[in-house]
Amino acid sequence: MSLPYRSIAMLVLAALTIGTPAAAAQAAPPNVVIIFCDDLGYGDLACFGHPTIATPHLDRMAAEGQKWTNFYVAAPVCTPSRAAILTGRLPIRTGMCSDKRRVLFPDSAGGLQPEEITIADALKTAGYATACIGKWHLGHLPQYLPTKQGFDTYLGIPYSNDMDRVAESPKGRAAFWDPKPEYFNVPLLRDKKEIERPANQYTITRRYTEEAVRFIKANQEKPFFIYLAHNLPHVPLFTSKEFNNVSLRGLYGDVIQEIDWSVGQVLNTLRDTGLAENTLVAFTSDNGPWLIFDQHGGSAGLLRGGKGSTWDGGMREPTLFWWPGKIQPGIVRGIGSTLDMLPTCASLAGAKLPKDLVLDGYDISPDLLGTGPSPREEMFFYRGEQVFAVRKGPYKAHFTTQAGYRDKPQKHDPPALYNLEHDPSEKYDIAKDHPDIVAELTKLAEAHKNAMVPGKPQLEHRIK
């Protein structure tokens, strides 16, 4: 736990791995595909223990690649989590979180500022073709769309699939129990142009998949980056006809099994085109399961809480990395985060980042390539603009806790302390036995807050 040891270890690690990613990039910069689900829980895949959802393609991806069991998003809800994966920066730095409005809505005037560097921006400097497919949720006004953030093309719904609810739809949650696409008047965009409204959500996963396969086939001769952000399994749940009633888990399982099919399509296309051994594919989700939607919400498995909360169930995600012949197959139990995607992709691609760019992510390519452990030791858990908890090593201290929805914040002084290796369900507060660790984590959080320079808030302003 002590910093001097860690610093020495990092220096040794840096010396051992120096040149490796750059050398790999010189040989042939790898393609990168990030598959990002919406509201998928830690316990929703067969390879993460779900008893009745069948995910053979993801299970194979896990067996051939790496399964990360301590991988976190930077926020427990959509918009800030998405800003973080694409920029490698905590949402507080980019202004993409708020205590007043937790995500962007169709009446929001803000968005991810064009001067922020996304993974697409970074990889474009290294000659990549870039595609954004699926849910954006980083600003739907023209100046904030993916084509202004380094993506050559975009096909998708610019925010959540439950937005633009029509007044005539069944009241309250009834519209979700038997959903129809016409209840949710969400647009489907091609680049900046609306091409369908309401988007036919029955076929949305299939069409996103076909777009990804098309893009791979069209870009075999140069490196590419695909950000494939499914709208599902965020409610309302929809599947194409082929996936009606295929899962023992019911409709939610059908949706996951269609996403699993989609992953199979992408990986098989990479195999068939001979690109598999030069393509890094990552699979994860933006936040935990939306538990207030009963059986239409997913499961965080043995983790506590879900979407919206800073308990691990809200922010720890089932995560896979796949790169045949390059990635060291196995289970990684070190800490990782979506914040690490940008520095890792930039390193593998040999892309240069601006010197003054302040990042909250680490290059985890040593762990992927089997040359060293994950450099990440800590994780900060934000709800809106507030640090609710911090993890270092196995220990997580909660300064404030709150269920994702329909709950009030509860302050903890002294903070509640859990050992996530012994107690992944965060059941047993051991603060009184470890005052030294509580003090260390409190100091870590205070230093983090004192050093933070927040970005201009983007989530509170409304159009008109």
Ligand SMILES: [Ca+2]
């Ligand atoms: Ca989400």
